[in-house]
Amino acid sequence: MGILSRASYVIRSKLNALLNRAEDPSETLDYSYEKMRDELQDVKKGIADLTTQKKRLEIQRRRLEENVEKHNEQAREAVRHDREDLARQALEKKQQKMAQIEELEVQIADLQETQDTLVEKKNELQDRIERFRTEKETMKARYEAAEASTRVSEALSGVGDEMEDTARAIERSRERTEEMEARAEAMDELADTGAFDQALSGEDELDRELREMRSNSEVEAELDTLRAEMGKESPAPTEREADSEVETVDADTDTEAEPADVDEEAVEAELEELSEEEQ
Template structure:
C-alpha cells in the first residue's frame, strides 16, 4: 500500500469514527422516516395528477361523443332534405370525431392503468412506511433504554471508584488510630513501670547526680550525729553489768 493510500485509509477511519460519535440514532431514524413520508407525498401527488389528466380526457371524450350524435343528426336532416352531399360531409366529420374518440379512449385507458399502478404503489409504500414507523419507535425505545442503562452503569462505576477511594481513606484512618492507640499503650506501660517517674523531677542527668550526692552526704551526717548522741548519753559496759545484778 502506498503512502497516499495509507493516509487516505487513516483519514477515512478517523472520519468514520467521528461520524459514528456524532450520529444520533433517534435523529437518523426520524430523518429517514420523514424522507419516506416525503416520497409518499410525491407518489400521491403523481396519482392525483394522473387522475386529473384522465378526468380531462373523459370530459373531452364526452364532448366528442356529443359531437358524434350531433353530426349523426345533421346527416339525417340533410338526407331528409335531399342533400346527400351535406349528409356525406356530416358523416365524414363524424368519422374524424370517432377517430379522435378512439385515440382519446386509448389514452384514457393508458392513464387509468398508470393510475392503478401508482395507487397500488402508494398503498404498498404506505404499508412499508407504517411498518418502518413502528420499527423506528421500537428501536428508539430500545436505544433510550440502553442509553439510560449505560448512564446508570457509568454512575455506578463512578460510585464504585468513589467508594474505593473512601475505603482507602478509611483504611488509612484506621491505621493511624491503631498507631496512636499503640503509642498510648506504650506510654501507659512506661508510666506503670516507673520508668518515666524521673521525668517529673525535672533537670538533666548532672542535676540528678548532684542531688543524689547531697542526699547521701546528709544521711551520713545524720548517722554520725546519732552515733555521737548515743555514745555520750549511754552507760559503760561495767555499769550495765552491775545494774544487772
C-alpha cells in the same frame, strides 16, 4: 500501500469512527421515516396529476361524443331536405370525431393503467411506512432502554467519564485530608514538647535550665529571709534535700541535668496545715 493511500485510509477510518460516535439511532430512524413519508407524498402528487390528465381526456372525449351525435342529427336533417352533399359532410365530420374518440380512449386506458399501478405502489409504500413507524418506535424504545442501562452500569462500575472524574476528586480529597490530619498531629506533638514556646521566647535548653535554677535560688533566699525574721533557724538538710543539693551542684557543673519537678498541690497543703497550727 503508498503513503497517500495509507493517509487516505487513516482519514476515512477516523471519519467513520467519528460519525459512528456522533450518530444517534433515534435521530437516524426519525429522518428515515420522514424521507419515506416525503416519498409517499411525491407518489400521491403523481397520482393526482395523472388523474387530472385523465379527467381532461375524458372531458374531451365527452365533447367529441356530443359532436358525433350532433353530426348524426345534421346528416338526418340534410337527408330530409334532400341535401345529400350536406349529409355526406356531416357524416365525414362524424367519422373524424369518432377516430379522435378512439385515440382518446386508448390514452385514457393507458393513463388508467398507470394510475392503477401507482395506486398499488402507493398502498404498498404506505403499508411499509406504517410497519416502519411501528418498528421505529420499538427500536427507539430499545435503544433508549439500552442507553439507560449502560449509564447505570457505568455508574455502578465507575467506568464512565463522570464517575472517573468523581473518583479522582474523592481520591484527591482523601489524600488532602490525610495530609492535613498528619500536619495537625505533628503540630500537636510540637506543642506538647514546648517547641513553639521555645521558638517564641528565643531561649534554648541551656537558657531555660539556668532561668529555672535562678528562680529556685531566689525562692530559697526569700525563705531564709522569712526564717530570720521569725527567729527560726534553717533546718538541717535531710537526705532528700542533700541529694537535691548534690543535684544542684551537679547541675552547675553539668548544664544538661534537668531540675526536679515541684508538686504544687503538696506545697499548698503543707502551707494550709501550718496556718491552722498557728491559729
